[in-house]
Amino acid sequence: MEPVMVFPVNTSRRFVVVLLLLAAFSCFSPRLCSGEDRITFSTPINDSETLLCKSGIFRFGFFTPVNSTTRLRYAGIWYDKIPIQTVVWVANKDTPINDTSGVISISDDGNLVVTDGRNRRLWSTNVNVTVASNATWVHLMDTGNLMLQDNRNNGEILWESFKHPYNSFLPRMNLGTDGRTKENLRLTSWRSDQDPSTGNYTAGLAPYTFPELLIWKNTVPQWRSGPWNGQVFIGLPDMDSLLFLDGFNLNSDNQGTVSMSYTNGSFMYHFNLDPDGAIYQRDWSTSMRGWRIGVRFPSTPCDAYARCGQYGSCHPREDPPCKCVKGFVPRNNTEWNAGNWSNGCVRRAPLQCERQRNVSSNGGGGGGGGKRDGFLKLQKMKVPISAEQSLANEQNCPKVCLDNCSCTAYAYDRGIGCMLWNGNLLDMQSFLGSGIDLNIRLAHSELQTHGKRAIMITAPVVGVAFVAAVCVLLACRKFKKRPEPQKDRSAELLFKRMEELTSGNESASNQVKLKELPLFEFQVLATSTDNFSLRNKLGQGGFGPVYKGKLPEGQEIAVKRLSRASGQGLEELMNEVVVISKLQHRNLVKLLGCCIEGEERLLVYEYMPKKSLDAYLFDPLKQKILDWKTRLNIMEGICRGLLYLHRDSRLKIIHRDLKASNILLDENLNPKISDFGLARVFRANEDEANTRRVVGTYGYMSPEYAMEGIFSEKSDVFSLGVIFLEIISGRRNSHKEENNLNLLAYVWKLWNEGEAASLADRVVFDERFEKEITKCVQIGLLCVQEVANDRPNVSTVIWMLTTENTNLPEPKQPFIAKRGVSEAESSDQSSQKVSINDVSLTAVTGR
Known part of the structure; x- marks a missing residue:
């Protein structure tokens, strides 16, 4: 006989209750537990259940708006796993449910529907489906797109929420108009923050001769962006610094069909049309645990449409x-x-x-x-x-x-x-x-009137200035002329050289106001860095150390102090100031100013709290912080910054020293390209150039540049490919793998063996990402091909990274794998004179 366990009455009752609760939580909703991402005819969801996309970013189900005074229920999509409810799409926005009896299901006609407890249809996809109800299903994608698909026709998309946007514009969503069907995809605001019913404002593209983004209140324009010029909307203030340079695309067939979309490395990033009629760009900050506002339109009272009337x-x-x-x-x-x-x-x-016309109507003639x-x-x-x-x-x-x-x-x-x-x-x-x-x-x-007025105003001003000048000259004779401070002479030399370097690249009207760049006093920077103490040292670059500092007003900065011993200080400082002072992009580090005082040359940047990419990639303890999605985001961000340098900025710029240590990371691990001391500004009609002075970092330099001094966009693409392979593997290119192969040779070996995915850093490898990792290895190999023309340009690299297309070209053998030489051999075989420090190489070659 089996032993019998006897519980006291109170204990047994508690035990039964606990068992019932556990059963309820574990079996009440398999969807809620498993996080399924689809609805079928046989698996509807009720008010207590939700769908969760595979990436875990978006959730679909019923919700009540935060701070709502009612208990109305809506079916919608929102961001999951963040503490602030952020809904990006609503189905039954104007027909809420008064209780928790709602159901989301596939109806008998194959549509996705929202019904209440009395089985009243409150919302439907309303598609003329010609298939049976059990042949359609709904899928919540990682992009936040909810799709109704035909299960019998290769998953044909019958309806999708991206084609019926509400108040949020997400990455890879399209807004625009279709000239053939007259379909117009626009954002629509909520009535209020607590009421998701249809509001008063809409936003979208207006198919003018030159497409523009507009916000309307009912049908009356409230704000417009100005025309799109292929890169930016030219009616936006400080347009070169805005994110419209970062991943935005606008296409028009000039026949009424216009579409706009954008890509971004993170889906925790979107635009929102708020109930007050303003568009906000928001991205999630993990450190702040809140949404950061990037840009807002309209941003000033002057942005109000036609505020000052005609003329x-x-x-x-x-x-x-x-x-x-x-x-x-x-x-x-x-x-x-x-x-x-x-x-x-x-x-x-x-x-x-x-x-x-007036002369003619009054009977006049001739006159002209x-x-x-x-x-x-x-x-x-x-x-x-x-x-x-x-x-x-x-x-x-x-x-x-x-x-x-x-x-x-x-x-x-x-x-x-x-x-x-x-x-x-x-x-x-x-x-x-x-x-x-x-x-x-x-x-x-x-x-003519304006010319005369100018003369009338200018003449007395010039007269007064002349008298003042004479008085000053007379006064100066009484005093010994003091020598001009070295700082002023150096600054004057800097600005003169800067103007020389920028001449011919832009018209005078477009040239940057170089003299507006802040000049810091050396003592201020010395104080901010505690006299350049070792504890404030962030790192050592090729031209000098970098220190963390804090200005008197509290702003944190990074100060690069150019080494006097390098012999390259002033030239590189001038070059970097010229280049970076003209650039504004979310993936480029921002230059705040410079200092030239005596022998001191210093550059002041925004402070990047996470330091450089190499500090994470090659540190066994920090590697774990960079998961695969973060690494993918970093790769795309580097590409965005490089595309801006090559194609989208007012200047065409070749970086020439792109490497992991020159990629800085912000607090959210977003990449920013830095160190433009070796960058070269191209004129509009230049595609490549050559130099007698080869500068850069061994292992990242393209073969045509290292051996012949020829550099172009494709030189930077080679460096980009090396960085890609380092990001994927977590290993330096200089590191020797099996059989004494360097990284490029090792990757090529793995590729030929069909084991490309095994290159991935073991701390990030996951079978779910194997296909994506293999594709990124292939892109990296395409970038490091020996012949420059075989390498893709950066815009093509971005396309390959951000699309699911797997039909990519087959890479050819990379340069270093083909040569199979070590660094020392490569240097010895050259007739170049080489000087190597820990990060950079400079070679002077007779041509």
Whole structure:
């Protein structure tokens, strides 16, 4: 007989209750436990159940908005595993459920539906499905896209939430218009933060001649971005520093079909149209445990659409902000002076065509209408709405406008071409840092008037200045002239050299205001770094040490102190200041200023708390912090920064020293390219160059550069490929693998053996990522091919990284694997004179 266990009555009751609770939690909802990512006809979900995408980023189910005063339930998609409820899509936004009886299921007609406890259909995908109900299923993708698919037709997509966006614009989602179907994908705001019903604001692309992003309140424009020029929307302030350079794409067939999308390394990043009618860019900060706001549109009162009326220009930092363009006066002085600028301005003197018409209508003849009109140039402007396209080049653009009586202004942008405006000009704004030149047509008499006024104002000013100068000269004779401080002479030399280096790369109007770059005093930087103490030293670069500092106002900085012994200080400092002062991108480190005082040359950067990539990749303890998704994000971020240097910035820049130690990481482990001391600025028509002075770091240098001094975009791509393979493997290229092979040779061996995925750092390898790892190894090998023309450009690398396309070219044998020589042999076989320190190589070659 089996022994019988007897429990006291109270104990047995508690035990039964515990068992029942455990059973309830473990078996109540297999979906809730297993985190399934799909719904079928036989597996609907009720209010207490949810779908979870495979990556664990997005969840789909029922929710009640935070801080809502009601208990209404909505079916929607939100970010999972973050403490702040952030809903990105809602199904039954205008038909909520009053209780927890809701069900999400596949209906008899094959559609996804939301029903309540009385089986009333509150929302449906509403697709004309020609298949049986059990032949469709719903899948929540890692992108946050909810898709209804045909199970019998290779998963054909019948409906997807990305084609029915609500208030959030996620990576890889499309907004735009279809000229054929007239479909218009726009964002729509919530009614309020607690009410997800349809709000008053929409945002999307307007299919103008030059597409623009607009926000409407009901149907009335509230804000616009300005035209897209192939890289950015040119009506955004400080457009070169905005994220629209980072992964955004806009396509137009010029027949009414326009689409916009963007990619980003992290899905914890999105744009949101808030109930107040503003678009916010947000990304999740793990350290702050909150959403960080990147950009906001509109951002100033001047961004309000047509704030200053016709021919009025808005100036954000002036009071009052609205001014009539020169040659125009307020339409209603009383309203204008009272701060009501909506009626705008009117032309003070008629244009030539109007004068000719008036003469003809009054019976006059001949005359010719006086002298021809001219143009008033307004610099750094947000151009008006409703631009029209002309095929004229930059030189002929003004003539095309003058020859057309209805043309009131023109502008030229390299990415767009010649833009013309007919009729009144509306929604203009003056920018400080960006914008383009807008040329407004004025009567000849107005241009003369401005010239006379300028003379009247300038003459007395010049006279006073002359008298003052004479007085100063007389006074100076009484005193011994003091020698000019070394700092000023050095600074003057710097700026002179900077102007030489930048001449010919841009027009004078586009050149950066170099003298506005902050010049720090040496003593301030010495104090901020505790006199460059060892405990503040962040690392040692090829041209000197880098220290952490803290300015008096509390800002943390990184200070690079160029070594006096290197003999390369001033040249590299000038080069880096020239290059990086012109660049603004989320994947490039930001230069804050410099210091030139006596023999001291210092550069001041934003402080990057995680230091450099190599400090994590090659440290056995820190390697674990870089999981596979983080490494993939770093690879894509480096590509984004490099693409900006090669193609998207105003200058074309070859970095020439791209390596793991020159990739810095911010607090979220996002990469930023640094150290532009060896960078080379190309002119617009240059594709490659050669040099007698080969500079860079062995192991990252392309063969054509190391051996022949030839460098181009493809030289940087070679370095990028080496970094990719180091990121995947967690090993330095200089590290010797089996049979004394260096990293490139070792990767090539693994590739030929079909074992590419085994290259992955063991701390990140997971069978789930094997296909993705293999693809990244293949991309790395494509980048390090011996012949420069065989290597892909950076935009192609980004495409290969961010798409699921596996039909990539077969890589050819990489250079070092083919030569099979060690570093020492490579140096010895060359006739070059080589000087090597711990990070960089400089070689002088006779050519």
